[in-house]
Amino acid sequence: MTRWPMIQINERSLSPIYEQIVNQMKELIVKGALREGDKIPSVRELSGMLLINPNTVAKSYQELERQGVIATVRGKGTFVCKPASAPGxxxxxxxxxxxxxxxxxxxxxxxxxxxxxxxxxxxxxxxxxxxxxxxxxxxxx
The missing domain is CATH 1.20.5 (Single alpha-helices involved in coiled-coils or other helix-helix interfaces)
Structure with missing residues (x-):
């Protein structure tokens, strides 16, 4: 797994924390720091690293999954998807x-x-x- 935390929360930002996570995850993928198939921290792990509520990370991950950026495999973890891999x-x-x-x-x-x-x-x-x-x-x- 890639060395974490690679995401930094800006408490002064006008963007909600979950959006900051979504945007930074996408940026990490675009920059090549995260690649297709890379495992990302669990909700609990990332919330502990960032010292934020797990529900905030869960909301970020739900949005990233909805967009087809990541996918969770039960019992295995959450992984970066191939760009635009979700059908349609x-x-x-x-x-x-x-x-x-x-x-x-x-x-x-x-x-x-x-x-x-x-x-x-x-x-x-x-x-x-x-x-x-x-x-x-x-x-x-």
């Missing part, structure tokens, strides 16, 4: 992603962020996670 989930995840992007655009406009700055930030994040020569990315439907 890819199209739904693309739809959710577009909704989240829309929310971010609206929030940026509300805060008075200049369009050019927002686009620059998006491009910086894209380059950080994909790089210029990533041939593995595919165009969403």
């Amino acid at each position: 989930m890819e199209r739904e995840r693309h739809k959710q992603l577009r909704e989240e992007l829309k929310r971010l655009v609206v929030e940026a406009r509300h805060l008075g962020v200049a369009k050019v700055d927002f686009q620059k930030w998006i491009n910086q994040e894209v380059e950080h996670y994909w790089g210029e020569t990533d041939a593995s990315s595919k165009r969403p439907e």
Whole structure:
């Protein structure tokens, strides 16, 4: 198993703790720190490491399972799934992603962020996670 804790909770964040766990797990997968088939800590183990309520970790894991990011095998543990492995989930995840992007655009406009700055930030994040020569990315439907 990968060395834990790899997740850090920001008590000052406006995001709920369970969402922080969901987002950080996904980020660990995208960065390659977690790979398909890797075993992740149990709810009890992770809640103990992070010193948070087990119900919060359970909620995170339920959401990650719903999204097809992880899967629990009774008696064996919880494992990272192949990306977009849940049947029919890819199209739904693309739809959710577009909704989240829309929310971010609206929030940026509300805060008075200049369009050019927002686009620059998006491009910086894209380059950080994909790089210029990533041939593995595919165009969403």
